[in-house]
Amino acid sequence: MLILNEQALNTELTSYGSVANLGAEVLDGDPQASGVVLVGQEGDPQNLGIFACTQGKFHVEHTFAEHATLVKGSVTLVDKTSGESKTFGPGESWYIETGESIDWIIESEEMVKHYLAVF
Secondary structure (H helix, E strand, O other), X not given: OOOHHHHHHHOOOEEEEEHHHHOOEEXXXXXXXXXXXXXXXXXXXXXXXXXXXXEEEEEEEOOOEEEEEEEEOOEEEEEOOOOOEEEXXXXXXXXXXXXXXXXXXXXXXXXXXXXXXXX
């Protein structure tokens, strides 16, 4: 069993550099990403991990579905298709469907989430 909130705050993360290195379009600032996969690996149909990002704004065309829970910080997600916008704080969760077009606005110095991604 994994206690994800503890893992998210106490696991060393690997730096990915700019979110642009992960396929995102940077819209404002210089958001830097880091993370670690805890279960599964690249190429698996699903994986579970921790993702962190510094302050900034970026756009993602999601090629995977994701359920995530914010552990630290504040993030606003804007669905570019529907116009729906929601700000999340620690303990709050979301689900993003494959194919959704989302703007991510990291409002705190850093946000940390744990996630389950389905490819």
